[in-house]
Amino acid sequence: MKAGTNLEKILESGRFAVTAEAGPPKGTSAAVIQRKAELLRHCCDAVNITDNQTAIVRMSSLAGCVITKQAGVEPVMQMVVRDRNRLALQADILGAIALGIGNILCLSGDHQKFGNHPQAKGVFDIDSIQLIQMMKKMRDEKKFLNGEEISGDVPIYIGAAANPFADPFEYRVKRLAKKVKAGVDFIQTQAVYDVPRFAKYMKMACDMGLDKKVHILAGVIPIKSLGMARYMRDYVSGVTVPDEIIDRLKGAEKAKEEGVNIILEIIEQIKEIPGIHGIHIMAVGWEDIVSEMVERAGLMPRPVL
Amino acid sequence: MKTITQQKPIEEIMQYVDRCKWIHIIGCGTCATLCHTGGKSEVVEMKQRLEASGKKVTGWMVIPTACDELTADALRQEAEAVDKADCILAMTCAIGVQNIAIHLKDVKPVYPGLNTMFIGIEDKPGHFTEVCLQCASCVLGRTACVCPLVRCAKSLFNGPCGGSSDGKCEISPDVPCAWQIIYDRLVETGRLDEMEAIEPVKDWGVSVSGGPRQGDVDAECGIVLSSAEPEATSTKS
Incomplete structure (x- = not known):
């Protein structure tokens, strides 16, 4: 075991994992996170706490993770390289471990231009692949990036993102391979709506043997309305929503129910794709739906290890 | 290099020159002329705007290359008009502004009339693209002559992020x-395997984060970098 987290145990034992996502509030209320943790407690193995997602200032991921953990739910701390340099990243990694957080997800982060402080200086001292590499070094060699010794153990289960829907498509699996080479343990992908493209990506990944080296969790984002589907198709970077989905929502009497049905069908297809070891549900404010989705997807109860 | x-904005310029009655304007015959920001016609136009606002212009000139040492000669030749002015309005890049300031015989305020944007190349007629951050450790040999530090919005070192779509950046x-x-060029030349190597973390200490940079030209060694004023080294404790 690298960190001995619940997520690690589930994935390493070959079980199908379920993770979800919760965004900290634009404020100081611990109760917001506690409520989300409560909703997600029984239906997933770990919850990602986002790090100033879409470059909008929120309560820190580290604080959100601590609150989640105190609520009895295992957190995955998201870490973007947009807001912190190598000193701050390493400092927060040490602090997270001291506070009992074992899963950390390495991300570039959406560009600050999209957020609520578009005039901010983006840090980007190191990139997400270098962050993976740095964490592996911290864990396996007990050394900082500069080679100095770290006192104490650094148990981290290292995660990263992958986007099979970005371009150039042919390069996407090579980029995944690069993350594996850097030392990533698990991957959570961007939301899957285009299943054939995702299956093609996974085939390429399996052909390279990557499914044997890393646990890949397919991302899903439940669709609440036709407007949301259109918005994601048109404005959310790195997400593609096929026209069939838009058409189905257009024709549906109750778009909200149809949206859930669509995602459940996608999950069914995803489960059959070789190399997929779990799903990652990003409910983006609609955490109430997660437990119903996991139940209906036949993934309840969650294993207790 | 361009x-x-x-x-x-004229409002910002007017704020600078608020306390000055007599102004001398200097343009540049190289980059600022090419950009239509500080060439002869822009300098003349600025003269008219200042005069329309009640300012007196003691004179104006367009120095061939405001960033080089001939600026000292130009200032000497124009001494009469320069001396009469309360301030200089430099419609040059920031290098020109500072060069003028250090070559002035008498100390007086030099105000920038322009914002210096970037070092670019004219990749299409009349279109400039930022190409270099002056990072002091060039990666172009590994990136098919495209600098990801300035041309990738996130300065990524190891390939495109998840926001790359149809060849465009997520920001626009x-x-x-x-x-x-970079990918296309490496594919074209059969070097895509070069993108598999993980680029090590950048040493920003030799560039933007290492403090002010200085260098001395040495006939044998080329530029020799020094990080402090020569006299400061002797007094360093």
């Missing part, structure tokens, strides 16, 4: 994804 400049459909260009 330094790309943009004219400052008008901005090409630098890594898509």
